[in-house]
Amino acid sequence: MLRSVFVGALTVGLLALGVPAYSQSEPVNDRVSAPSNAEPERFPGGRAGAEKSNCAEAAARHKAAGSTGLYGCITEVSETEARQRSAATGAAAVPLPVNDCTGNENGSWWALRLSQCQIDPDVRYTLRDKDGTIVATALFAIAQQMDLSATSLEWTETDQLVMLEASPKLPALTATWTTKCAATCSPATTAVFSKQPVKVGQLLKKTYKVADVPTKKYDFLDVDYTLNFDAAGATEITPPSTWDAEVRCDDQLSVGNTSGCVVPWFTPTLNISRAQYGSSADMINWAQINLSGHWGLRSSGKPLHRLQSASEQKKNRQAICGTGKFTPDPAVEQDSCDEFPFAGTYESGALNGVDHGNACAQVTSVRKNSTGDLPFDWQTVTPIGTVTGNEKCVRGHIPGPLNSYAGGAYGNFVQTARLADNDGFWLKVTSS
Incomplete structure (x- = not known):
């Protein structure tokens, strides 16, 4: 019963992001963490x-x-x-x-x-x-x-x-x-x-x-x-x-x-864990630091904002990762197209002038280990080609389950923080 409940929560999260679901052998609730309120405001x-x-x-x-x-x-x-x-x-x-x-x-x-x-x-x-x-x-x-x-x-x-x-x-x-x-x-x-x-x-x-x-x-x-x-x-x-x-x-x-x-004037914080989401978390952190948008980074960026419309999310996903726009890399285990800012936010590259994922900064996951634990094996990303720093999004080759887990975390966060359309939130990449 608990597995069914958390699978449902993950499905909501994936839909919120436009992320495809992938099969996994471990319980989903082991990977979907609760949001953080950060410090009182x-x-x-x-x-x-x-x-x-x-x-x-x-x-x-x-x-x-x-x-x-x-x-x-x-x-x-x-x-x-x-x-x-x-x-x-x-x-x-x-x-x-x-x-x-x-x-x-x-x-x-x-x-x-x-x-x-x-x-x-x-x-x-x-x-x-x-x-x-x-x-x-x-x-x-x-x-x-x-x-x-x-x-x-x-x-x-x-x-x-x-x-x-x-x-x-x-x-x-x-x-x-x-x-x-x-x-x-x-x-x-x-x-x-x-x-x-x-x-x-x-x-x-x-x-x-x-x-x-x-x-x-x-x-x-x-x-x-x-x-x-x-x-x-x-x-x-x-x-x-x-x-x-x-x-x-x-x-x-x-x-x-x-x-x-x-409390409508409080801006909550979504924690994305490196230990749970591996290279998907590292891709977000890389974008927050290296790209001029600094999306969701409290110290130097602006909050992200929830996009509630499922149809608009789908359009955003299609623009960045749609059919014919992304070629999986066989060197990346269960490779999938991951993007940031999320398709389920108003900061999505597709809502800010990007009509093809090739216009985003490109990164790929790097294998560090071979233990069978995806977050531990695929911990980091590295850029592909030239990055100017002014790109309006990042697109990455990320193992599918890690992509899905991060999507589930956002979907869970939307519910527990009760984000309305255009509600702002911070995003913090954590070590655990």
Whole structure:
């Protein structure tokens, strides 16, 4: 049964690349590896915690209402101020909330493809009198973690709030935290904390589930958060702090027969193993280093992008490796036509002006050993003829099973990373 499952996964991968299947004597799952998320990625918009300051608005509201009592406002302490405060007070007596963002406590969202989190230790509540003079302050840390699934429209979120410190004159304080999701979410609103009393050292924590009710298109869901504090004896006019997160869900659009959700702004990484894919992996690495496109190479290139259309993939494959355009080399065991960038990407040479594989840089596999283990025997490639470095693709003589295994890895990656059409991804050639 397991063999059948992995053969199916490999077939999807081969179709995604336009790579023909080859027979092999070993289980396919030994060669098709899972994708890598690489390192967590910081949200490109920067810090995502509380508003920088709503004190001016709070003062205006207080004055407009004709109030003469106390009022509060919320600010986000700057990273410089937070460092100065930490240096002055030493190690915090109250520990910060813990989640997968521990170590990145800077108020930004950090993400992998199927999760995102943040820890912001710099949210300050300030109580003022009618003249704006500070009466008391409290410092809070908030933490969030959202765990998604590539095969489910439901995800889990855990939100945490802790008061780190407070001045002696701070009156009793309550916290209200509300999560609102886009129109297709269920529930649309979650009351995380409602007028919840909070004091120094007290950790408030809630785990809850949210699900997307699928539409016939990609659902880009804005998840909005509001946080407010109310002090005993103060006028309740404080503008709440607000921030948001983004999730993308789809029902059988990116991957057939399944539904799931991802972090859309995270760019995942496909690992292609030399130990598993031999000269097919080396051909990719050779192209990333020696050709000017540097396709998928994080350090110097741009991401590759998934091409979902099966018919377009077939056209790309035909242009580079089609009938009459490739002559197998009998010196290469089970020789096949391998190409990079993949036919299943928008970077395919066929979509960038190449109508015959002869226009690609040419390489061939080199036999290193004769053990019967293809990746070990056929580890590397060498160029054929002259290479300018400006070619828009590489075409190689690669043992068929290695070609197929690499195709299966990409197909598996498309599913586990839930890549939509034109979604970007990095590609890293690894040693193991």
